[in-house]
Amino acid sequence: MDDNEDDITPAQVVADMRTAWHSESVSPCLLQSRLELVHCLVDQIEEMDKNLMTVQDRTHIKVSLHRLELQRLNYMINSYMRLRLKKIEENPIFLLEKHKEGIEKNKPPLMSEEELKFAHRFATAQTSVFSSTITQHLPASLARVPVPSEDLSVERVFISVESDDVEDVAVPEGDDPNSELLLPMQRENIYFLPLLSILPALEKNQVRLL
Template sequence: MNIDDGAADDIDFEEYTTPDEVMRKMAMVWQNELCAPCLLPTQMGLVDILLDQIKGMEDNIARQADRMQLRISLHRMELQRISFMTSDYMRCRLQKIESNPNDAIDQHQRRKQENQSDLLSETELQFAKEYANAEAELFEKTVLGAVF
């Protein structure tokens, strides 16, 4: 895999990895995002893979006849662990975006101009723009509205 080309990495990663490797990679990405003081490049391709795995696991559990087996309980527990990890990863990213949406947008644009991997996914970028606009509007209504 080529480290410099983020788009090609996502395609290669989806085609040639096992579910165990995806989980290890997601655990590492999640821990790095939690510990980093700033926003790290997006790994939404990995999140999408895990969401597909979650859906598949839910379908498999729903088809099982004996839902009280220990094996089914263990699969449900693993499903909850994966769901928590992906949700917490996204929650952490959104908190970082909310802390300074304009900076996140600026860094994203700068990385795009330098042909580096994307800092934000398309939905995160849209969220950051909407949040920055709402924040500016609120600031204008509360602070600037009271002055004038």
């Protein structure tokens, strides 16, 4: 995690992981990786599990409740990872290119190292299948694996402002695509906005998806 997150509390890790999980579940695109939260939470789960193993009376209701909480946290982590892998499977080549472009612009990585390896393997397998079943029968000019583009211009999302530092958001005004309106963001307010307009604030964790 970042240096300024070294002193983060276990409760805050769980809260941040829950936010990342929910955001990934409702976002139409793959969001920036929060695998550092996953690793931190896994460490906490392992420590809690070790502590439970030292309890003499394992039939106590408190032990059962702690076990239930560990199962809930494990489910959240697994669901978060499955959501991300599903999005990667849907368009691995495009996401690899998007990840590379983000790194070149000094943005936080879109995918973790583990996800990058998965995306490369899946893209290679996908290309191999297309080559052996379709593209080998096509002219050279058409023998390429299709890479669907990602059109987020039509996506609208509900957001909640979580910070006082969110800059005014530019949103389209009326039917004119070249006309924009600056909308001030107020903390704890809820807005329904174009995804592309709030994506920078979302990447900085200044807003969260609802």
